[in-house]
Amino acid sequence: MRRGNRVVAAIAVGALAIALGSGVARCAFRGEEPAHEVAGEESTDPGEEGAESEGAGPLAGTSWSSGSGExxxxxxxSSVRIESPSGTSDVPYEVLGEYEAQNATVLSARVFLGGAWADASFILEGEEGSRRLDCDALDGSPFTEDPAQGFAxxxxxxxxxxxxxxxxxxxxxAVAEWARGNAPGATGASFDREAYIDYASGQVTATFTCSDPAATEVTVxxxxxxFSVWGIG
Known part of the structure; x- marks a missing residue:
C-alpha cells in the first residue's frame, strides 16, 4: 500500500519484523490486535507546521515556590503560569536582556499584566538547583527554585x-529538551504508537503526548x- 512514497507503520508491542524495500513498509504484529498496514496521506513539510526547538530561554522550563508555599x-x-490562593493565570513575558550584578544574574524583561505590557526585572541568585528568584512585578517574591524532575x-x-x-x-x-520550554510541568511523554516513514528522505516521524495539564502534543x-522536535498546532 503506497501513496506519495510515504507509508504509516503502526507500531505495537510484539512487532515481529519491519521489512523495508521499494518504498513499502510491512509490519507483522503479534498480540490482541491483528496485523495491518495503513496507507498515509502525503503530509506537509514539518517546518511548515511548527518550528524546531532552538533551546529554552534562561527561565523556561523552571518552576519556583514562594517561601510560604502558597x-x-x-x-x-513565552508565558509564566502563576498559581496562588486567588487562582491560576498564564502571564506572557519576554526577556529582553541579561547582565551580572553583585553576584546575581539580572534579566531585563517585560510582563503582560492588567491588559498592558510592564517593565520587570528577574533577579537570580545562588547556584543551579538552589537558586532564588525575585521579581518586582510579581507578588510573592522571593521564590525558591523547585528541584528538577526527571523526564521519561x-x-x-x-x-x-x-x-x-x-x-x-x-x-x-530530545523530547525532554523541547518539553522543558514548551510544556511546563510535564514529567514525561507517551508514544502515540504510530510512525511515519518517508523513503525518499529516510526520515522517521512520530508523535508523543506530554504529561502536562494541557496534554501537549509533540512531533519527533x-x-x-x-532528532528534530516541534509542537503540533
Missing amino acids: ASLTFGE LSELDPGFVELVGGDRSALEA SYDGSA
Whole structure:
C-alpha cells in the first residue's frame, strides 16, 4: 500500500519484523490486535507546521515556590503560569536582556499584566538547583527554585526505538529538551504508537503526548543522525 512514497507503520508491542524495500513498509504484529498496514496521506513539510526547538530561554522550563508555599511560578518559553490562593493565570513575558550584578544574574524583561505590557526585572541568585528568584512585578517574591524532575518516555515499542537509531536515551533527551520550554510541568511523554516513514528522505516521524495539564502534543523526526522536535498546532 503506497501513496506519495510515504507509508504509516503502526507500531505495537510484539512487532515481529519491519521489512523495508521499494518504498513499502510491512509490519507483522503479534498480540490482541491483528496485523495491518495503513496507507498515509502525503503530509506537509514539518517546518511548515511548527518550528524546531532552538533551546529554552534562561527561565523556561523552571518552576519556583514562594517561601510560604502558597504561590508558585512555572515558566514556559513565552508565558509564566502563576498559581496562588486567588487562582491560576498564564502571564506572557519576554526577556529582553541579561547582565551580572553583585553576584546575581539580572534579566531585563517585560510582563503582560492588567491588559498592558510592564517593565520587570528577574533577579537570580545562588547556584543551579538552589537558586532564588525575585521579581518586582510579581507578588510573592522571593521564590525558591523547585528541584528538577526527571523526564521519561512511556509506551515506547522496541521496534520504534530501532527505527530511530536504537538510542532511547537520545530520543528521550530530545523530547525532554523541547518539553522543558514548551510544556511546563510535564514529567514525561507517551508514544502515540504510530510512525511515519518517508523513503525518499529516510526520515522517521512520530508523535508523543506530554504529561502536562494541557496534554501537549509533540512531533519527533529522525533523519538517520539527529532528532528534530516541534509542537503540533
